[in-house]
Amino acid sequence: MATNKKHDKNRDLDLFITDLNGNLRGKRMPASGLEKVRKEGLKLPRSVVGFDFWGADVLDNGLVFETGDSDGVCLPVSATPIPVPWSEAPRDQMLAMMFNPDGTPFEADPRQVLKRMVDRFADKGLTPVMATELEFYLMDAESESIQRPIPPALAEGKGRRLAYTEGYSVEEMDGFEAFFTDIRTACQAQGIGADTIIAEMGPGQFEVNLDHVDDPLNAGDQAILFKRLVRGVARRHGYAATFMAKPYVEESGNGFHVHFSLLDCDGNNVFDDGTEQGSDLLRHAIAGLMQSMPESMLMFAPHLNSYRRFMPGAHAPTHASWGYENRTVALRVPESPHQARRIEHRVAGADANPYLVLAAVLAGALHGMENELEPDAPVEGDAYAEENPRYPLPCEWQDAIERFDHSERLRGYLSDEFVRVYAQAKRQEHRCLNERISDIEYEAYLGLL
Structure with a gap:
């Protein structure tokens, strides 16, 4: 699997954060836009961090309607992109971390949760x-x-x-x-x-x-x-x-x-x-x-x-x-x-x-x-x-x-914010799955009751 160690501005770049489930959320862009992202960050709604497992808004977490679904700012956590060697087309990737618009840490971001503990x-x-x-x-x-x-x-x-x-x-x-x-x-x-x-x-x-x-x-x-x-x-x-x-x-x-x-x-x-x-x-x-x-x-x-x-x-x-x-x-x-x-x-x-x-x-x-x-x-x-x-x-x-x-x-x-947002995401996922009728229920009961 060939790799390209030199950064090429003609390559695509994946910039992403992880949501609370560890799923990657972000954007694919031309690598030529990296300098702008380094300076200004990439804007994503803060509610993205609190999505449920399938990527749906969790309306009870306080991040959607109450805030006008406002943006956070995602900043790269490393100096340079790294290659994606398994990609069919030349591509790089970078991890990011979310901040509030005023520059303070967005405490529901899972990487910020870990950083809080490292700082302590x-x-x-x-x-x-x-x-x-x-x-x-x-x-x-x-x-x-x-x-x-x-x-x-x-x-x-x-x-x-x-x-x-x-x-x-x-x-x-x-x-x-x-x-x-x-x-x-x-x-x-x-x-x-x-x-x-x-x-x-x-x-x-x-x-x-x-x-x-x-x-x-x-x-x-x-x-x-x-x-x-x-x-x-x-x-x-x-x-x-x-x-x-x-x-x-x-x-x-x-x-x-x-x-x-x-x-x-x-x-x-x-x-x-x-x-x-x-x-x-x-x-x-x-x-x-x-x-x-x-x-x-x-x-x-x-x-x-x-x-x-x-x-x-x-x-x-x-x-x-x-x-x-x-x-x-x-x-x-x-x-x-x-x-x-x-x-x-x-x-x-x-x-x-x-x-x-x-x-x-x-x-x-x-x-x-x-x-x-x-x-x-x-x-x-x-x-x-x-x-x-x-x-x-x-x-x-x-x-x-x-x-x-x-x-x-x-x-x-x-942090209170992290516990609230994570708990509400999990409650929504629990409700969604609890509302589904499983295959084994149909196999066991449908023709016999």
């Missing part, structure tokens, strides 16, 4: 270091047209169709060698630090680990761009790709794990105190993450389908728990050198907005640190079998919406 850590002389792990399913291209997942065939349609789990199989990755070669090439062209690629537990399911970076905004940007990249490269190779939380009922869901540590002004990891247990700040952060996890669940599991991951035996946490080198807990402290002491947050689905996941992790950790909270004892063994957990997680979408909307803690850390 900076005020304390602390720099979060974060890395993301994203799982996705590669599927047959027909999946997009019939809107049902079909496992892909190895060797780009020339081999057997995957039908069963081959976790950690190298041979399975060999069958998609050209696809993964272009994934790495596109990541390099876009400055995305892709590390290991793993065949996961479902047919055609893979995980790509992105590098640790000492700027959560950069970590969020890379995750957003990576998700677009995977879908684009997949189409070029005759596949489809999805980050849907649970595309197959009987197979593993797509998770989104976050690794998180903190550096002080001298570059020291404050989660490390030279012991195997880690520092007081590590435990405070874990306690805050556990306490805030139930009310933050909507940011980790934002859709109706998201909650299909959280079922018994599904290898996804159903309550807030923690432990050392234990993959059954929600918060794992991996075995690592002392200087790499960190927390792995294992709750979110790959369908979540990366900016909001990272912001929720930082808010929970800061809550624990500011209040010097102490967690319960770490879990040893099977956390899924724990009885009467202290912090059970919402297992239904509507419950998660209500807990989120009524969280004074999240309003304090993430």
